Amino acid sequence: MEGLYERLEETAAVLRERLGDPPDLAIVLGSGLGPLAGEIEAEAVIPYRELPHFPISTAPGHEGKLVVGRLAGKRVLAYKGRVHYYEGYPMDRVVFPVRAGFAFGVRRFLLTSAAGGLNPLFSAGELMLHADYINMIGDTPLRGPNDERLGPRFPVMFDAYDRELRAAVRAAALAEGIPLREGVYVAIAGPNFASRAELRMLRGFGADAIGMSTVPEVIALRHLGARVVAISTITDMALPDRDHHATEEEVLAVAERTGAVFRRLVKAFIARL
Secondary structure (H helix, E strand, O other): OOOHHHHHHHHHHHHHHHHOOOOOEEEEEOOOOHHHHHHOEEEEEEEHHHOOOOOOOOOOOOOOEEEEEEEOOEEEEEEEOOOOHHHOOOHHHHOHHHHHHHHHOOOEEEEEEEEEEOOOOOOOOOEEEEEEEEEEOOOOOOOOOOOOOOOOOOOOOOOOOOHHHHHHHHHHHHHHOOOEEEEEEEEEOOOOOOOHHHHHHHHHOOOOEEEOOOHHHHHHHHHHOOEEEEEEEEEEEOOOOOOOOOOHHHHHHHHHHOHHHHHHHHHHHHHOO
16 A cells, blocks of 8 residues: 655656756745735646645635745745645655645745734734744544655654744834734634633633644654744634634635735745745
8 A cells, every 4th residue: 555655756856857856945824825826937837636645725714825026036836725634635645735735845834824823912914923822623644654765753843933033023014114923823623713611721721812723834844854834823812701802704804815915925935035
């Protein structure tokens, strides 16, 4: 039976054939952030369905295409849409795209997402640089037999986010005059939003923002040895004592409304690499 390593190498071989050398950076574009792909001077656009073993995005706002080209003077690979655990995919499928990017030869990854704010000092529409994470999905992409060709059996997740890349994001935000929060992102399985009691618990754990993605990718990429940085748009305030919790439509609307500022930050960050 073909194993994970072999499947990754098969996908990477197709990427090498179609794209040549690997880019400087890969960017996973989260909810509402897909328009950034339109600003790339594209060399190639590859629908996920054309790549062997790639899962297909089914979530709203996740188109499911790879876009490769130049952005802010650097050659990048953009994932226009991701897949999520709540879509029914097992963890090895959820993280297959970023693992395939690493197998292709990319070593730096910027992960983006929409998130709910748990920290009452935050406001909807702000951006948050991830300082750390809490995995409350109840699963991990490293569960099961470990292939040492991918990484160690027990990888350390202290300082999962690269210090130099985080410093570059801070410097880009300062130069562009963009307010930037920093905090801990907690990932839940979804697709339902958290209950009031769950939100109180997660805030008590030290989480500043909540979402349904990113953390599995971080774990898989750090297992491989990639350098990772992550930024979220705070699309709504998930505060347990409020009368209203944002709907899916409201979350996407805020993500789209704040997308221009987010894209400006990402481009300023890329220019500094």
